[in-house]
Amino acid sequence: MVLHLGQIVEALGGELHGDPATPIARIASLESAQADAISFLSHPRYQQQLSVTQAACVIVAPAFREAAQARGACIVTEQPYVYFARLTRLWKQATRPQDPQRVHPSAVIHPQAEVHPSARIGALCVIERGARIGAETVLYSRITVGEDCVIGERCIVHPGVVIGADGFGFAPVDGRWEKIEQLGAVRIGDDVEVGANTCIDRGALGDTVISNGVKLDNLIQIGHNVRIGEHTAMAGNAGVAGSATIGAHCTVGGGAVVLGHLSLADHVHVSAASVVMRSLHKPGQYTGVFPLDENRQWEKNAATLKQLHSLRERIKALEATPKENH
Amino acid sequence: MVLHLGQIVEALGGELHGDPATPIARIASLESAQADAISFLSHPRYQQQLSVTQAACVIVAPAFREAAQARGACIVTEQPYVYFARLTRLWKQATRPQDPQRVHPSAVIHPQAEVHPSARIGALCVIERGARIGAETVLYSRITVGEDCVIGERCIVHPGVVIGADGFGFAPVDGRWEKIEQLGAVRIGDDVEVGANTCIDRGALGDTVISNGVKLDNLIQIGHNVRIGEHTAMAGNAGVAGSATIGAHCTVGGGAVVLGHLSLADHVHVSAASVVMRSLHKPGQYTGVFPLDENRQWEKNAATLKQLHSLRERIKALEATPKENH
Amino acid sequence: MVLHLGQIVEALGGELHGDPATPIARIASLESAQADAISFLSHPRYQQQLSVTQAACVIVAPAFREAAQARGACIVTEQPYVYFARLTRLWKQATRPQDPQRVHPSAVIHPQAEVHPSARIGALCVIERGARIGAETVLYSRITVGEDCVIGERCIVHPGVVIGADGFGFAPVDGRWEKIEQLGAVRIGDDVEVGANTCIDRGALGDTVISNGVKLDNLIQIGHNVRIGEHTAMAGNAGVAGSATIGAHCTVGGGAVVLGHLSLADHVHVSAASVVMRSLHKPGQYTGVFPLDENRQWEKNAATLKQLHSLRERIKALEATPKENH
Numbered sequence: 002m003v004l005h006l007g008q009i010v011e012a013l014g015g016e017l018h019g020d021p022a023t024p025i026a027r028i029a030s031l032e033s034a035q036a037d038a039i040s041f042l043s044h045p046r047y048q049q050q051l052s053v054t055q056a057a058c059v060i061v062a063p064a065f066r067e068a069a070q071a072r073g074a075c076i077v078t079e080q081p082y083v084y085f086a087r088l089t090r091l092w093k094q095a096t097r098p099q100d101p102q103r104v105h106p107s108a109v110i111h112p113q114a115e116v117h118p119s120a121r122i123g124a125l126c127v128i129e130r131g132a133r134i135g136a137e138t139v140l141y142s143r144i145t146v147g148e149d150c151v152i153g154e155r156c157i158v159h160p161g162v163v164i165g166a167d168g169f170g171f172a173p174v175d176g177r178w179e180k181i182e183q184l185g186a187v188r189i190g191d192d193v194e195v196g197a198n199t200c201i202d203r204g205a206l207g208d209t210v211i212s213n214g215v216k217l218d219n220l221i222q223i224g225h226n227v228r229i230g231e232h233t234a235m236a237g238n239a240g241v242a243g244s245a246t247i248g249a250h251c252t253v254g255g256g257a258v259v260l261g262h263l264s265l266a267d268h269v270h271v272s273a274a275s276v277v278m279r280s281l282h283k284p285g286q287y288t289g290v291f292p293l294d295e296n297r298q299w300e301k302n303a304a305t306l307k308q309l310h311s312l313r314e315r316i317k318a319l320e321a322t323p324k325e326n327h
Numbered sequence: 328m329v330l331h332l333g334q335i336v337e338a339l340g341g342e343l344h345g346d347p348a349t350p351i352a353r354i355a356s357l358e359s360a361q362a363d364a365i366s367f368l369s370h371p372r373y374q375q376q377l378s379v380t381q382a383a384c385v386i387v388a389p390a391f392r393e394a395a396q397a398r399g400a401c402i403v404t405e406q407p408y409v410y411f412a413r414l415t416r417l418w419k420q421a422t423r424p425q426d427p428q429r430v431h432p433s434a435v436i437h438p439q440a441e442v443h444p445s446a447r448i449g450a451l452c453v454i455e456r457g458a459r460i461g462a463e464t465v466l467y468s469r470i471t472v473g474e475d476c477v478i479g480e481r482c483i484v485h486p487g488v489v490i491g492a493d494g495f496g497f498a499p500v501d502g503r504w505e506k507i508e509q510l511g512a513v514r515i516g517d518d519v520e521v522g523a524n525t526c527i528d529r530g531a532l533g534d535t536v537i538s539n540g541v542k543l544d545n546l547i548q549i550g551h552n553v554r555i556g557e558h559t560a561m562a563g564n565a566g567v568a569g570s571a572t573i574g575a576h577c578t579v580g581g582g583a584v585v586l587g588h589l590s591l592a593d594h595v596h597v598s599a600a601s602v603v604m605r606s607l608h609k610p611g612q613y614t615g616v617f618p619l620d621e622n623r624q625w626e627k628n629a630a631t632l633k634q635l636h637s638l639r640e641r642i643k644a645l646e647a648t649p650k651e652n653h
Numbered sequence: 654m655v656l657h658l659g660q661i662v663e664a665l666g667g668e669l670h671g672d673p674a675t676p677i678a679r680i681a682s683l684e685s686a687q688a689d690a691i692s693f694l695s696h697p698r699y700q701q702q703l704s705v706t707q708a709a710c711v712i713v714a715p716a717f718r719e720a721a722q723a724r725g726a727c728i729v730t731e732q733p734y735v736y737f738a739r740l741t742r743l744w745k746q747a748t749r750p751q752d753p754q755r756v757h758p759s760a761v762i763h764p765q766a767e768v769h770p771s772a773r774i775g776a777l778c779v780i781e782r783g784a785r786i787g788a789e790t791v792l793y794s795r796i797t798v799g800e801d802c803v804i805g806e807r808c809i810v811h812p813g814v815v816i817g818a819d820g821f822g823f824a825p826v827d828g829r830w831e832k833i834e835q836l837g838a839v840r841i842g843d844d845v846e847v848g849a850n851t852c853i854d855r856g857a858l859g860d861t862v863i864s865n866g867v868k869l870d871n872l873i874q875i876g877h878n879v880r881i882g883e884h885t886a887m888a889g890n891a892g893v894a895g896s897a898t899i900g901a902h903c904t905v906g907g908g909a910v911v912l913g914h915l916s917l918a919d920h921v922h923v924s925a926a927s928v929v930m931r932s933l934h935k936p937g938q939y940t941g942v943f944p945l946d947e948n949r950q951w952e953k954n955a956a957t958l959k960q961l962h963s964l965r966e967r968i969k970a971l972e973a974t975p976k977e978n979h
Contacts, residue, residue, distance in 0.1 A: 028836065028858055086824035089834035089857075096836070097800060107761055109433050109450040109468070124761040124779045125795075127450045127468040127486070141818070142761070142779040142797050143451075145468050145486040145523075148423060157832075159818040160779070160797040161850065166467070166485040166523035169544040169562065172412035176576060177558055178542050180483075180520070182415035184354065184422070194832070197797075197818035197852040198487065198872075200523040200545040200563075205415075206354055216830050218821040219852040220524075220874045220892075222546045222563035222581070232829055236821060237852075237874035238892040238910070240546075240564040240581050242599070250828060255874070255892050256910040256928070258564070258582040258600045273894070274910045274928040276582070276600040276616045289619035290928045292629045293941035301636035303944045309635070310953040312642055313960070316967050319645050435759055435776040435794070453776045453794040453812070469777075471794050471812040471849075474749060492793070492811040492849035495870040495888060498738035502902060503884055504868050506809075506846070508741035510680065510748070524813065526849040526871040526889075531741075532680055546850075548872045548889035548907070566872075566890040566907050568925070584890070584908040584926045602908070602926040602942045615945035618955045627962040635961070638968055645971050 002026070002096045006058055009039070010076060013087050015060070019074025023057055028085070028092060031056065042069070043082040060084050105142075114146075117154075129165070135191065147203060153191035153213070161198035164189070168202040168209075168225020168243060181205060183225060190214070196221065196237065205243075212249070230267060328352070328422045332384055335365070336402060339413050341386070345400025349383055354411070354418060357382065368395070369408040386410050431468075440472075443480075455491070461517065473529060479517035479539070487524035490515070494528040494535075494551020494569060507531060509551060516540070522547065522563065531569075538575070556593060654678070654748045658710055661691070662728060665739050667712070671726025675709055680737070680744060683708065694721070695734040712736050757794075766798075769806075781817070787843065799855060805843035805865070813850035816841070820854040820861075820877020820895060833857060835877060842866070848873065848889065857895075864901070882919060 007021025026037035031047060034040040034056035041060035042051055051059065051068055058074040060081045069075035078084045105124040110116060114128040117135055123142040128134065132146045135154035140146070144158050147165025152158070165187045171178035185204025189211045195201070196219035201209060204226045211223070214232040222240040223229070229241070230249030239253050242261035247253070251265060254273030259265065263277060268284035271277055275289040294302065305312075333347025352363035357373060360366040360382035367386035368377055377385065377394055384400040386407045395401035404410045431450040436442060440454040443461055449468035454460065458472045461480035466472070470484050473491025478484070491513045497504035511530025515537040521527070522545035527535060530552045537549070540558040548566040549555070555567070556575030565579050568587035573579070577591060580599030585591065589603060594610035597603055601615040620628065631638075659673025678689035683699060686692040686708035693712035694703055703711065703720055710726040712733045721727035730736045756762070756774045763782040768774060772786045775794040780786065784798045787806035792798070796810050799817025804810070817839045823830035837856025841863040847853070848871035853861060856878045863875070866884040874892040875881070881893070882901030891905050894913035899905070903917055906925030911917065915929060920936035923929055927941040946954065957964075 030858065033859070080824075080826065082824045083826050083831060086822075086831045086833045089836060090832065092836055093834040105761070107433075107759075109431070125451055125469075125777055129468075142781075143469060143777075143795060143815075147486075157819075160799075160815045161487060161524065161813060161852070163469075163486045163523035163545075166545065167483075167520075169522060169542070170412075171542055171560065172406075172408045174406065174409050177518075177540050178560060179409060179412045180416065181412045182419035184415060184418055192829075194819075196821065197815035197854075198524050198546075198813065198850050200487070202523075202545065206356065207359070214829050216821070216823055218874070219815075219818065219854065220546060220850075220872060222544070224563065234823065234830060236894065237876065238564065238890065242562065242581050255894050255912075256582075256908075260581075260599055271619075272622065273912055275619055277619055278616065279619070286622035287619050288622045288625040288629075289617040290625075290629070290930065291617045291941040291943045292633055293923075293927055293929055293931070293939050294633060296924065296938035296940045298633070298636075299940040299942075302632060302634075303940075303942070305635045305639050306632070306954060306958070307944055307946060307950070308639070308954075309957045309961070310950075312639060313957050313964060315642050315646065316964055316971070319642070319971050320967065433759075435757070451777055451795075455794075469795060473812075487813060487850065489795075489812045489849035489871075492871065493809070493846075495848060495868070497868055497886065498732075498734045500732065500735050500738075503844075503866050504886060505735060505738045506742065507738045508745035510741055510744055524850050524872075526813070528849075528871065532682065533685070546872060548870070550889065564890065568888065568907050582908075586907075586925055597945075598948065601945055603945055604942065605945070612948035613945050614948045614951040614955075615943040616951075616955070617943045618959055620959060624959070624962075628958060628960075631961045631965050632958070634965070638965055641968050641972065645968070 004092070004095060006039075006074060006076070009088065009091070012091050013084060015076040015078040015084060017074075017076050018066075018070050019058060023074055025057060028088060029056065031059070039076075039088070041081045041085040041088075043085065060088070123160075132165075147187070149186040150188070150203065151186065152189045153193065155192050156189060157194045159195060159197040159199075159219070162195050163198075163200045164195070165203045166200060168205050170205050170225065170243075185209065185225070187211070190231075193217075199223070202227075202243075218255070224261065236273065330418070330421060332365075332400060332402070335414065335417065338417050339410060341402040341404040341410060343400070343402050344392075344396050345384060349400055351383060354414060355382065357385070365402075365414070367407045367411040369411065386414070449486075458491075473513070475512040476514070476529065477512065478515045479519065481518050482515060483520045485521060485523040485525075485545070488521050489526045490521070491529045492526060494531050496531050496551065496569075511535065511551070513537070516557075519543075525549070528553075528569075544581070550587065562599065656744070656747060658691075658726065658728070661740065661743065664743050665736060667728040667730040667736060669726075669728050670718075670722050671710060675726055677709060680740060681708065683711070691740070693733045693737040693740075695737065712740070775812075784817075799839070801838040802840070802855065803838065804841045805845065807844050808841060809846045811847060811849040811851075811871070814847050815850075815852045816847070817855045818852060820857050822857050822877065822895075837861065837877070839863070842883075845869075851875070854879075854895075870907070876913065888925065 003024045010017045029038035031050035031054040040056035061069040104122045108126040110128040111130040115133040121139045127145045129148040131149040138156040150165035167183040170181035190213035199221040201223040202225045210228045212231040216234040218237040224243035226244040233251040235253040236255035238256040241259045248267035256274040259277040264280040270286045272288035329350045332349045336343045355364035357376040357380040366382035387395040430448045434452040436454040437456040441459040447465045453471045455474040457475040464482040476491035493509040496507035516539035525547040527549040528551045536554045538557040542560040544563040550569035552570040559577040561579040562581035564582040567585045574593035582600040585603040590606040596612045598614035658675045662669045681690035683702040683706040692708035713721040757776040760778040762780040766780040767785040769788040773791045779797045781800040783801040790808040802817035819835040822833035842865035851873040853875040854877045862880045864883040868886040870889040876895035878896040885903040887905040888907035890908045893911045900919035908926040911929040916932040922938045924940035
């Protein structure tokens, strides 16, 4: 598949310096690009790669116009990384045409579910009674959308996702657990993406809510009654326990855990593998990870860590040693 | 859907104070309840909400009878939270009637598998040769039950669960791994619930065993030969490595990890995201989590942590400074 | 099912001491073996169990020939654990014959996918356009192999696996996320095993690469553009973020996290639940886990940890106290 530079700027805009007839066979990083590729400079940090890249054309910000022209063709645009994102979408349309079939015949869709005619439902999905799938939403294969759960418009849901399994609710009775039926559902807004094998549980009494523009990576657990604010993104293997509320424009790193019933303000950023054990009312970056070390060093420090509190007491005692004794 | 208070106490017992004809349209928390809702006071901590809730009726313990009556209708019962749990089940029966179809026609069930006539098998499940599914057990959609694996009675298995994949067993040979076939199976007792996309591996030689009443949340990994005792509950994203034995009435928090070949006594409680690296022979609550902090603070403390052992040595040296020298 | 000792050594070699007609009904550990079982001594650490085991026959290394003969039948071989691994494979062939059907009729295979005639595709798998499945590879049930993804020969893929979902790539624009289409694929080598519900994302521009002989356990997340070297093994719930490169012959423990864009040398071993936050250029064992403690003790030490940096300053101050003052 080949696109010409002229076709690219016609579709996506930008200021082309170079021959519109130049054929482009792939998109590549500055480092790996060959003479058939278009590349992009997304951050000034990579600017030394600009002069050495083999790329046929480079997408750059205005500040790099001259440096880029000095080496060959370029497209100048205010936000090269966004331009690159749009180029990937153009590329995908050209190279991986969508199946004309909107609903795969192997999907199991309850007659009382509502699937918008423009939505796509992949092979072996299960859409249960009362579920609703919005316009232009794409469900890849092998997804379950449980009873009464709602997915908005232009969402993308990857294989293996489970939306609307029961939240984890039990009442302890005489050493056993009695099930609390989960009577709520899941409500997912517009432009949400949900990664492979991620699970979003239905609410206990009310609904679990995923707001517009949220992006969830793979293998994430979202407990019952959780609310995630607009445009928040969470990386793989993260978990949010029941009834936690996460604000808008937050990021949660891979493998991070947010405990139940907590509240995170907008613009809170949780580092990978960190555990949020209290509500966070101030925006900012938060971290809690034991630093990796060679195993022998770790063993020494980890063992000492168990005495940390008493070490503090010993420091206090040393500080208190009256100097007049000497 | 509406239930009247009279219908509720007829089904679930309890001492009703108020008009049996009062219609109830939903169950809600004290805080969010409107005049069409029934609510419950599960813990004295929430008692100040009792006087201000809008709920049509409140389920309370005998100690709160008078306070509850002072504000309107109430149901008095010894264990309000258990009563609430049972009410959710009554509610679900009334609002989400089960499909009359017990085995979905899209399920793939091996002719040599045994499914009890009262069990329910959802869409696109796979039940392999020799597997057995007990009475009144419900498998939601897209579940795999591998060869010879057994699930007891009244279990609930959520979508995407994989029971009986191979345990992770390999013999190292000349820098490669040779597969150790996993010849055991999985045995799951009665009244077990297994959350969405959770995996329970088959045993290497014997079986992996999940005892009666165990509750597993979503995305949990249970390795080969693991044994989990009765009425133990584990939260989402937790992992138990091969050949670990977890006692009865334990709880394991979300994202916690139990290493292989360890043994946990009954009534051990592992906090979320904690890592169990040694056997725990005494009941109790155990935790091991790096406390979350603002990233800058964390960086300082984490860097210092790598010197912790040497800091201890320095404290020792300070303590040993002979006073007679001064 | 019964195999005789003679059949075992005929198939697998080794030096049999004992009656070839001895019937063997199962394989068991030294500890649990009854008189109908064959067992093995894989490590000198377990040698005291040799004299007391009830096993009909024990597989041992030459160094234990006499001790083993003293108690009954034995098979002597250089690598008893590898012999055991091969015995499990012989056992599985004899006890769990493969279905004659190579491709389950419920599998959804795109006409432009290539499945080698000797490969096996289980129930309810989805193989998308352009995907290729190599010779003698086995896909269990409910697996998705996305467009253009390639799996080599003799691989084993367990239920629920998702190969080739989109990597997690978005460009931030005015507080929203714009999708970066993931134009690469996944390339999996030969002799790879992938555990249940594990996800391997397709690359953004190039491919995600899993090399020959890699073994991945269940519920693992492999981000886009990741490269994993030959014969590396990763345990359950682990996660590797985008564009990380892991060397050959590495091991990554359960629940461990490798952050994005890092590089791990060959023969790096990451302990369970540890977080790799920087590249590791030297082989070795690395760990970073907060040591588990009784909750009360943990609380004290964790609280003090937040003052660790200032404690160091206080130690420095104590050390600096000028002795000449005294």
